[in-house]
Amino acid sequence: MTQLRLTSQWLSHFVLRPLRREEGGVTVEAVIIMPILAFFYCATFVWFDAFRQKTLVMKASYAVSDVLSRQSQVDEAYLDNMLDVLAYMIPSGETPQMRVSLIEYNTRGNPDDTFYRLRWSHGQNGLPDLTQEMLDRDTSWIPVMGDLDAVVVTETFVPYKPILNVGIKETTYSNTYVTRPRFDLTLLKTDEPVYYSNADDRDDELLDLSEGADDGDTPLSGPNPDTPASEL
Secondary structure (H helix, E strand, O other), X not given: XXXXXXXXXXXXXXXXXXXXXXXXXXXXXXHHHHHHHHXXXXXXXXXXXXXXXXXXXXXXXXXXXXXXXXXXEEOHHHHHHHXXXXXXXXXXXXXXXXXXXXXXXXXXXXXXXXXXXXXXXXXXXXXXXXXXXXXXXXXXXXXXOOOOOEEEEXXXXXXXXXXXXXXXXXXXXXXXXXXXXXXXXXXXXOOOOEEEEOOOOOOEEEEOOOOOOOOOOXXXXXXXXXXXXXXX
């Protein structure tokens, strides 16, 4: 019995008593909580930056699309300058890609036979041009259009790399804006041939615009990339 009592006292003194002590509780809690707080603190900045970058890309893409919809003629130099404007409005250091296309809706005399015709397309920074075959695969994203109406499609792709790995992977922000020309029936690209549908006989004619505008017109050079978007 004495031996059992001594064993019980030894266990109570050396094993159970340290478990009941409360000294150093704050330190232990800090060691457990601080890494969790640091993770969520850093994650807050990364998630905020990700959504901020996405919003900037959306606004910049819309601004470029809006500027293009106000033109009646463009050329490759103009589109290259618009890409520079897009990169200027997205201060992320990443290289954006942009593709501008003109799509016309043509019923070809039969309202039941809808047909989307690609008039021209220009991809930049390694992005391939849109083709008629690519367009025919899916036209559900194009809004309802009237016969022989044309729309300017502006597609942008901007890569995003988070500064820390907090659950957001490297991704590409893509935006597609479909805008109807504001001041003209179409948007001509003057430095390449364009297939244009004649409204009278609906035959497809090849309209070569490589010579540009009339002799008295000023050649297109595009906006200055350093010009603020508010002044475009």
